[in-house]
Amino acid sequence: xxxxxxxxxxxxxxxxxxxxxxxxxxxxxxxxxxxxxxxxxxxxxxxxxxxxxxxxxxxxxxxxxxxxxxxxxxxxxxxxxxxxxxxxxxxxxxxxxxxxxxxxxxxxxxxxxxxxxxxxxxxxxxxxxxxxxxxxxxxxxxxxxxxxxxxxxxxxxxxxxxxxxxxxxxxxxxxxxxxxxxxxxxxxxxxxxxxxxxxxxxxxxxxxxxxxxxxxxxxxxxxxxxxxxxxxxxxxxxxxxxxxxxxxxxxxxxxxxxxxxxxxxxxxxxxxxxxxxxxxxxxxxxxxxxxxxxxxxxxxxxxxxxxxxxxxxxxxxxxxxxxxxxxxxxxxxxxxxxxxxxx
Ligand SMILES: Cc1cc2nc3c(=O)[nH]c(=O)nc-3n(C[C@H](O)[C@H](O)[C@H](O)COP(=O)(O)O)c2cc1C
Numbered sequence: 001x002x003x004x005x006x007x008x009x010x011x012x013x014x015x016x017x018x019x020x021x022x023x024x025x026x027x028x029x030x031x032x033x034x035x036x037x038x039x040x041x042x043x044x045x046x047x048x049x050x051x052x053x054x055x056x057x058x059x060x061x062x063x064x065x066x067x068x069x070x071x072x073x074x075x076x077x078x079x080x081x082x083x084x085x086x087x088x089x090x091x092x093x094x095x096x097x098x099x100x101x102x103x104x105x106x107x108x109x110x111x112x113x114x115x116x117x118x119x120x121x122x123x124x125x126x127x128x129x130x131x132x133x134x135x136x137x138x139x140x141x142x143x144x145x146x147x148x149x150x151x152x153x154x155x156x157x158x159x160x161x162x163x164x165x166x167x168x169x170x171x172x173x174x175x176x177x178x179x180x181x182x183x184x185x186x187x188x189x190x191x192x193x194x195x196x197x198x199x200x201x202x203x204x205x206x207x208x209x210x211x212x213x214x215x216x217x218x219x220x221x222x223x224x225x226x227x228x229x230x231x232x233x234x235x236x237x238x239x240x241x242x243x244x245x246x247x248x249x250x251x252x253x254x255x256x257x258x259x260x261x262x263x264x265x266x267x268x269x270x271x272x273x274x275x276x277x278x279x280x281x282x283x284x285x286x287x288x289x290x291x292x293x294x295x296x297x298x299x300x301x302x303x304x305x306x307x308x309x310x311x312x313x314x315x316x317x318x319x320x321x322x323x324x325x326x327x328x329x330x331x332x333x334x335x336x337x338x339x340x341x342x343x
Contacts, residue, residue, distance in 0.1 A: 003208050003230035008063045010034040011340050016235030017067030019043050021246045024052045028060035029243040029332035038065040042107050046117035053121050065125040068110035070133045080291040084299055087289055095306045104301050107294040115140055131183035138165040151181030153191050158201040168208045170233050171197040175214030177236045177321035179272040188263060188271055202228025216326025218341040236321040241332045249313035254320060254327050267317040269293035275318035
């Protein structure tokens with residue numbers, strides 16, 4: 001089946017799910033523009049996910065992609081938390097804040113309860129990050145007729161995803177903004193550029209492959225199709241769009257181009273790409289004392305909030321891919337037309 005027919009879209013492009021910077025508004029605008037709009041659900045309760053679906057359906061009539069994380073949820077380790085708080089103590093002093101044990105909103109994996117809550121909607125598409133949920137849940141989701149997507153950062157991950165229920169595999173190159181989708185023991189240094197990953201996955205897999213990472217122009221989109229991709233998934237380019245809820249400090253950093261992007265684990269415990277800032281540099285980008293994902297973010301939330309109030313992004317995860325040249329302050333519709341070269 002044709003890729004666009006499979007996803008019920010007219011342009012073979014996916015607006016990447018981006019937790020923390022968008023909701024149904026961007027997704028609805030993307031779907032209305034002819035691509036697949038995505039709703040990031042990794043940090044939402046089941047009631048919030050249902051509300052997102054309802055809002056989306058009120059504003060768009062086409063398909064949508066619900067995006068969930070599917071990491072292992074480890075026990076909270078008080079020793080790790082203690083060490084982490086000590087590492088952040090000087091920043092708490094500087095901003096005159098008192099540390100607390102509040103875990104706030106954590107990234108939670110997709111589970112049976114969430115699946116039951118969304119089952120009545122039979123979502124057309126669900127994408128997972130960090131692998132796939134267990135077989136029983138994958139089968140439950142498939143019983144709704146839902147198309148399943150997941151991201152691979154290596155050839156081995158791509159093969160595993162295709163063999164374990166992914167109908168479409170997203171080739172997430174090292175250029176991509178946000179969390180690396182990696183779910184196997186893979187060294188960051190050995191991860192491939194989008195071009196290389198698309199080529200080897202398109203060659204090896206019988207399911208459609210979507211290119212993601214650093215795609216910022218119509219030329220980039222065309223090149224990915226020439227390399228064998230059936231579609232593209234684009235995130236960073238949409239961050240300045242009118243319908244995104246990207247914060248002011250994040251928008252300023254995206255526009256300035258002064259700092260490069262880098263991969264760091266300091267904001268969550270897992271490697272992710274964002275614009276370089278003070279916390280990343282101070283803690284040397286990849287730091288062994290950072291609590292296991294997803295527990296690192298809790299102690300950073302008050303620092304981030306206090307600094308952002310002063311217009312400062314020192315403690316904010318400024319997720320972005322390597323290529324910010326394509327970011328524009330336009331509507332999502334205009335961005336899609338620009339990327340697909342609609343005359
Ligand atoms: C701000 C931001 C947040 C992201 N959050 C998510 C997320 O919640 N779930 C997910 O599967 N991918 C997330 N990603 C990764 C995207 O799915 C995609 O791989 C990436 O945006 C592609 O690279 P690009 O940003 O260079 O276009 C995020 C990316 C960015 C830039």
